[in-house]
Amino acid sequence: MKKIRLNIALHRRINKAVFIPSILAAFIFTLLLFYFTYHLTSRYINDTRKMKNRLGSVKSELTKLEKEGETANIKIASEKSLWNPRIAYCNFLIEKKVYYLSERLNFLETVLPSEIQVASLQWKNAQNQMELQLIAPGFPQVLSTYKALAPYDLDLISDFEQDGRFHMNVRLKYVSK
Amino acid sequence: MSVNKAKIIFAVTAILFSIGFFLFSGTWIFVTAKRLYWQREQQQIAKWEARKTELGHIKQNQKEWDEIEAEFSAFKKQRFIPKIDFYTFRQNLEMMIRNNNLKKVSLRFDAKEKTMIDTEKIRFHVNIVGDYPSIKRFIEGLEDLPWMVLLDQAQLKLDNSQVEALLDLEVHFAS
Numbered sequence: 001m002k003k004i005r006l007n008i009a010l011h012r013r014i015n016k017a018v019f020i021p022s023i024l025a026a027f028i029f030t031l032l033l034f035y036f037t038y039h040l041t042s043r044y045i046n047d048t049r050k051m052k053n054r055l056g057s058v059k060s061e062l063t064k065l066e067k068e069g070e071t072a073n074i075k076i077a078s079e080k081s082l083w084n085p086r087i088a089y090c091n092f093l094i095e096k097k098v099y100y101l102s103e104r105l106n107f108l109e110t111v112l113p114s115e116i117q118v119a120s121l122q123w124k125n126a127q128n129q130m131e132l133q134l135i136a137p138g139f140p141q142v143l144s145t146y147k148a149l150a151p152y153d154l155d156l157i158s159d160f161e162q163d164g165r166f167h168m169n170v171r172l173k174y175v176s177k
Numbered sequence: 178m179s180v181n182k183a184k185i186i187f188a189v190t191a192i193l194f195s196i197g198f199f200l201f202s203g204t205w206i207f208v209t210a211k212r213l214y215w216q217r218e219q220q221q222i223a224k225w226e227a228r229k230t231e232l233g234h235i236k237q238n239q240k241e242w243d244e245i246e247a248e249f250s251a252f253k254k255q256r257f258i259p260k261i262d263f264y265t266f267r268q269n270l271e272m273m274i275r276n277n278n279l280k281k282v283s284l285r286f287d288a289k290e291k292t293m294i295d296t297e298k299i300r301f302h303v304n305i306v307g308d309y310p311s312i313k314r315f316i317e318g319l320e321d322l323p324w325m326v327l328l329d330q331a332q333l334k335l336d337n338s339q340v341e342a343l344l345d346l347e348v349h350f351a352s
Contacts, residue, residue, distance in 0.1 A: 011180040012180075014180060014183045019183060023187065026194055027190055027193070029194065030193045030194040030197040033194070033197035033200070033201045034197050034200070034201075036201055037200045037201045040201075040204050040205060041204055044207075048211075054222060055221075055222065058222055058225045058226065062225050062228060062229055065228075065229055065232040066232065068236065069231075069236070072235050072236055072238070072239040073235060075242070076235070076238060076239050076242050079242040079243075079245065080242070083242070083245055086249065086294045089292065089293050089294055090249075090252065090294065093325055093349065096327045096347075097325060097327055100320050101316050101320070101331050102316050105313055105316070119334070120333060120334045121331070121333040122330075122331070123331045123332075124329070125327065125328060125329050126329075
């Protein structure tokens with residue numbers, strides 16, 4: 001027959017095997033929380049210091065550069081007003097220099113039909129325009145000349161027949177490639 | 178282990194844990210909020226950095242403008258005939274006419290004019306006669322000159338097999 005035991009303790013018995021590890025775990029977790037708080041705080045302090053230093057250095061550098069930039073802008077403005085007209089004039093001269101008459105003559109040699117004779121040519125550098133007096137032996141050549149010159153802003157001033165030959169006065173533009 | 182002792186241990190651990198938990202969460206919330214605020218400051222820094230680059234360009238620009246005087250005088254030295262060489266140039270022009278088997282009808286020049294870049298401009302009026310290939314060669318020769326010898330106007334007239342050319346040149350001399 002089994003013996004009956006009575007528990008007459010006033011409080012429940014504490015199970016050490018569960019209580020100690022739980023308390024230990026809670027304690028370790030608490031310690032970890034303190035550690036993370038410390039880590040977070042120290043990192044924050046460090047970052048704040050860095051940020052403040054960076055802000056300070058960039059700001060002081062910027063202030064210095066702004067002053068220099070202001071002086072530079074004033075200087076540039078005065079240099080520009082002095083040099084821009086001169087540069088424009090030099091560019092105008094260079095443009096005039098590279099505007100070749102020989103190129104226009106070569107163009108006429110290629111574009112005009114072989115039977116056409118150039119009686120006179122007038123050319124002005126500034127206007128990019130040639131005025132030509134052409135002589136053709138017959139009317140078909142006149143037509144072929146107009147056809148050949150049509151793409152170059154051809155402006156027909158006059159054409160007439162004299163001594164069996166056709167005279168044409170034309171104006172045209174040639175844009176170099 | 179007595180119950181009271183266990184209660185004390187539990188209570189101390191619970192207090193420590195609560196302190197740790199509130200401290201940690203408070204710090205985390207504060208740091209996160211601060212970091213969000215920093216984004217504004219970082220944007221400010223980025224703006225300042227951009228402005229710094231812009232100012233750097235201005236300085237570079239100024240450097241380029243500072244060098245322009247030297248560049249301009251080098252250009253003048255290279256492309257403008259020295260004033261003392263006026264007669265040499267005239268002789269060269271006449272030599273070019275002769276070398277291309279052309280006949281000089283006239284060679285005139287106007288009074289010098291001052292230009293805005295402190296140089297002098299003299300207009301030459303060249304009237305020459307010759308065959309077309311020679312005239313063209315002469316024109317090419319003028320165009321190939323390294324100096325500011327500019328062909329301003331030209332008039333070519335065919336007379337029998339000869340071409341009469343009236344050329345207006347603009348010659349720039351360094352003063």
